[in-house]
Amino acid sequence: VHGIVRGLVVTYLGLVLFLLGVNGGFMEVGSSIGRDLAALDSKLPVLIVAFMLGLVTVLAEPAVYVLTHQIEDVTGGYVRRPLVLGFLSAAVGFAVLMSVVRILSPALDLWMYLLPGFGITILLSYIVPDLFVGMAFDAGGVASGPMTATFSLAFVQGIAAQIPTADVVTDGFGMIAVVAMMPIISIQILGALYYLATRKKQSKGGVHD
Incomplete structure (x- = not known):
């Protein structure tokens, strides 16, 4: 009981400090960086x-930290935590990049990302092992947590405010949807790679037998 109470108190204090940091300038810093980079002649730095x-x-x-540890524990080390973190990190990186490209390119609409993206997730869910399907959709939820919703979203909105052809209301939002989608695809791709590797080992074992 003592440990539970201590954990609740520490969690509460941490959340209060985090929200103070967000309101005290965390979001403003992200927005300011986005505006300054978008004002440059070259768009390569902002990308x-x-x-x-x-x-x-x-x-x-925090939720990503918990999820990756649970994945490694539940699978008995079969799915290594650093590998999952690497795929998640790359997925969110591409998600933020895609959101910025959408702002810089007026011809791109949000549905052009989401429709084929979630279509791919549905197709992959029939191919990859069930373990990775559940992991993938959970990863999509935890990747779009408070850090992404505060700093990255403010960064993207700062870019949208600086680009003449963009609108903060219509283009500044939607990034969270892309961030939630890309980890699903990346973890399912990881599952497909694991599936192929397992099949390859089994086929080699059958040949040796």
Whole structure:
């Protein structure tokens, strides 16, 4: 009981401090960085920063930390935590990058990402092992946590506010949907790779037998 109470108190204090940091300037910093980078003549820096921001932001998500540990524990080390983190990190990096590309390209609409993206997830769910299907959809939920919703979203909205052809209301939102989608695809791809590797080992074992 003492441990539970202590955990609740520490969690509460941590959440209060986090929200104070967000309101005290965390979101403003992200928005300011986005505006400054979008104001540059070359759009390459903003694309690079967007990808790097997605890479590192997801690593700070508390829920991602918990999920990856649970995956490794439940699978008995079959699915290694660093590998899952790597796939998740790359997925969120590409998600933020895709969101910035959508803002910079007026011809791109959000549905052009979501419709084929979720179509791919449905197709992959019939191919990859059931374990990875559940993991993938859980990963999509935890990757779009408070860190992404505060810093990355503010960063994207700052870019939308600076680009003349973009609108903060219509283009500044939608990033969270892409961030929730990409980890699903990436973990399912990881599942497909595991499935192929397992089949290859089994076929080699059958040949030796």
